[in-house]
Amino acid sequence: MTGSEILFFILAGLLAIAALLVVFQRNVVHCAMALVAALFLIAILFLTLQAPMVGVLQILVYAGAIMVLFLFVIMFLNPTTLEARHGLWRRFGAIMALLLAGALVAVTTNDNPPADPVAATELFGSPEALAQSLFTEFVLPFEIASVLLLVAMVGAVVLGKRER
Amino acid sequence: MVPLSYYLILSAVIFTIGVLGVLIRRNLIVLLMSIELMLNAVNLTFIAFSRFLGSTGGQVMVFFVMAVAAAEAVIGLAIIIAVFRHRQTLDPQAMQLLKW
Amino acid sequence: MIIDIAIVTAKACLVLFMILNLAGVLGWIERKGSALIQDRIGANRASVFGFAGLGLVNTLIADPLKFLTKEDFIPPGGDKFLHTLAPCMALFPALVTFAVIPFGDVLVLGERVINLQVANINIGILYVFAFASLGVYGIVIGAWASNNKFSLLGAVRGSAQMISYEVAMGLSVIGVLMAYGTLELQEIARSQGALIADLLPESWNVARLAVGWLPAWGIFLQPLAFLLFFVAAVAETKRVPFDLPEAESEIVAGYHVEYSGGKFLMFFAGEFAEIVTASALITTLFFGGWQVPYLQREGFYFPWGGSWLLPHLAVVLLQVGAFTLKVIFFCWLQILLRWTVPRFRYDQVMRLGWKMLMPLALVNVLITALVIFYFQGTS
Numbered sequence: 001m002t003g004s005e006i007l008f009f010i011l012a013g014l015l016a017i018a019a020l021l022v023v024f025q026r027n028v029v030h031c032a033m034a035l036v037a038a039l040f041l042i043a044i045l046f047l048t049l050q051a052p053m054v055g056v057l058q059i060l061v062y063a064g065a066i067m068v069l070f071l072f073v074i075m076f077l078n079p080t081t082l083e084a085r086h087g088l089w090r091r092f093g094a095i096m097a098l099l100l101a102g103a104l105v106a107v108t109t110n111d112n113p114p115a116d117p118v119a120a121t122e123l124f125g126s127p128e129a130l131a132q133s134l135f136t137e138f139v140l141p142f143e144i145a146s147v148l149l150l151v152a153m154v155g156a157v158v159l160g161k162r163e164r
Numbered sequence: 165m166v167p168l169s170y171y172l173i174l175s176a177v178i179f180t181i182g183v184l185g186v187l188i189r190r191n192l193i194v195l196l197m198s199i200e201l202m203l204n205a206v207n208l209t210f211i212a213f214s215r216f217l218g219s220t221g222g223q224v225m226v227f228f229v230m231a232v233a234a235a236e237a238v239i240g241l242a243i244i245i246a247v248f249r250h251r252q253t254l255d256p257q258a259m260q261l262l263k264w
Numbered sequence: 265m266i267i268d269i270a271i272v273t274a275k276a277c278l279v280l281f282m283i284l285n286l287a288g289v290l291g292w293i294e295r296k297g298s299a300l301i302q303d304r305i306g307a308n309r310a311s312v313f314g315f316a317g318l319g320l321v322n323t324l325i326a327d328p329l330k331f332l333t334k335e336d337f338i339p340p341g342g343d344k345f346l347h348t349l350a351p352c353m354a355l356f357p358a359l360v361t362f363a364v365i366p367f368g369d370v371l372v373l374g375e376r377v378i379n380l381q382v383a384n385i386n387i388g389i390l391y392v393f394a395f396a397s398l399g400v401y402g403i404v405i406g407a408w409a410s411n412n413k414f415s416l417l418g419a420v421r422g423s424a425q426m427i428s429y430e431v432a433m434g435l436s437v438i439g440v441l442m443a444y445g446t447l448e449l450q451e452i453a454r455s456q457g458a459l460i461a462d463l464l465p466e467s468w469n470v471a472r473l474a475v476g477w478l479p480a481w482g483i484f485l486q487p488l489a490f491l492l493f494f495v496a497a498v499a500e501t502k503r504v505p506f507d508l509p510e511a512e513s514e515i516v517a518g519y520h521v522e523y524s525g526g527k528f529l530m531f532f533a534g535e536f537a538e539i540v541t542a543s544a545l546i547t548t549l550f551f552g553g554w555q556v557p558y559l560q561r562e563g564f565y566f567p568w569g570g571s572w573l574l575p576h577l578a579v580v581l582l583q584v585g586a587f588t589l590k591v592i593f594f595c596w597l598q599i600l601l602r603w604t605v606p607r608f609r610y611d612q613v614m615r616l617g618w619k620m621l622m623p624l625a626l627v628n629v630l631i632t633a634l635v636i637f638y639f640q641g642t643s
Contacts, residue, residue, distance in 0.1 A: 064397030093187030
């Protein structure tokens with residue numbers, strides 16, 4: 001067991017626990033904090049996969065902004081009533097999810113030997129490499145994404161306004 | 165070096181936990197959070213493949229997925245607030261009829 | 265391998281030691297400094313056998329003991345787990361962001377060259393912004409777990425203020441990144457060792473005589489960015505004039521009103537550690553970091569031709585000392601600012617962040633881009 005494998009198993013275990021906490025906690029704020037922990041762990045996994053720029057963006061955007069928005073909305077709506085349990089759907093949902101997990105794992109562990117990782121240059125995953133790709137090959141999706149964010153902002157403001 | 169299939173299995177497990185959350189929780193906000201969990205599992209798959217194939221395309225894709233997920237979370241939460249103002253509950257079962 | 269780990273651990277311990285000590289000392293300097301400004305004596309009751317030790321007794325013994333021995337309670341109806349987690353989430357970003365700030369050039373021990381920076385990652389300053397954005401959780405969770413409407417009010421104000429000024433902070437730094445061409449803080453600090461004469465074209469004789477002897481510090485290349493970043497950093501740390509989230513006279517300490525004892529110490533130390541980190545960032549980006557003007561790795565090389573060679577250890581000590589002095593200066597400046605200007609109103613804070621700082625930061629980026637384009641076109 002090399003060091004990187006031990007690190008991976010620790011991170012994977014913690015990530016699975018955090019994801020289960022998100023789904024099974026009764027208190028919504030606890031779910032949100034568990035999701036923040038899960039996002040943070042995923043960012044660390046990105047760092048181990050030679051994607052430091054995307055990892056840091058994950059913390060900056062997802063854990064630092066989107067989850068704060070979630071927490072704001074939770075505090076604003078203040079859902080204090082516990083939700084009711086619906087027994088039949090719960091078991092059905094769990095069976096479906098297990099079937100899905102089985103199918104996905106079967107697909108991803110096929111008989112082909114796993115490809116050896118291509119040797120990463122020092123620039124791989126760095127801001128330079130990402131920027132090079134983003135502003136030459138993918139400049140059109142980049143501009144469309146900025147328009148998308150503008151539309152989302154306008155939409156959120158319109159939806160959030162109180163009716164007069 | 166951790167083999168690629170480990171990352172894919174981890175991503176599948178997280179995705180499934182997200183799907184489980186969508187299916188069994190009856191709280192709109194937790195539903196949205198489970199969707200975010202699914203998106204992150206997919207991001208992990210993209211980054212793992214990007215590393216193992218040596219192409220930056222996976223990371224660029226994750227960049228865009230993050231932007232779209234941000235926009236979707238914002239709109240989703242705005243919709244939840246608007247619906248809560250009328251229904252005073254976050255239970256999806258209470259919103260299954262189109263008529264008020 | 266083991267030696268590498270040991271070196272990084274030693275650097276990390278040194279950095280943590282420096283921040284936490286400075287945070288403690290700043291608490292005492294705040295009390296004595298505010299007393300001097302307000303023409304009173306300040307804290308003078310703590311002493312050991314009549315020996316007050318210039319505030320050392322207060323800082324090292326009295327204050328920590330006072331905080332740690334107070335009763336630690338969780339408000340009834342409050343969330344137990346989150347109430348304990350919130351101060352940790354407030355302290356964590358303040359300590360961790362220091363990992364990428366360079367406090368010296370290199371230390372050469374035998375054939376081993378040690379970079380005086382805990383972690384030299386290629387994303388540099390984005391790491392700082394990522395963890396600064398995690399600072400919002402401390403206030404939001406702290407207020408929610410307190411089950412107190414005043415806390416919640418302070419937290420909502422504080423978090424809105426923090427996320428608004430994060431935008432202004434990030435945009436104002438883009439000009440600096442364009443001027444130095446890199447995200448890594450050690451490279452930015454190293455680039456500030458050049459003289460402005462090296463950046464100007466050969467034919468501009470008057471300009472080279474007038475300002476060419478200045479080192480290429482960020483304050484000379486990006487003065488507008490410095491002002492914007494300073495204001496945004498002070499707003500991020502929630503210090504006066506932006507301290508409405510924890511206003512003492514209005515909402516009774518805002519989001520940390522239900523905290524006492526060790527947990528309040530963590531909020532308190534976190535705020536002062538943020539002051540130290542903000543000062544360190546301002547120093548590294550705009551004031552040359554560890555650079556002493558005209559000091560290269562071998563010694564002084566003056567622009568008028570003279571030189572003064574120094575042994576390596578003297579150079580390292582000069583550089584680390586220069587960094588420490590600059591950081592202490594900016595910490596002192598922020599403390600001075602607190603007791604001089606009154607507090608902003610909440611709508612004024614929001615207006616400043618969105619309507620004044622952000623457009624000015626964008627204008628700064630535009631001007632920087634035009635200047636760089638012009639210089640690249642002529643050279």
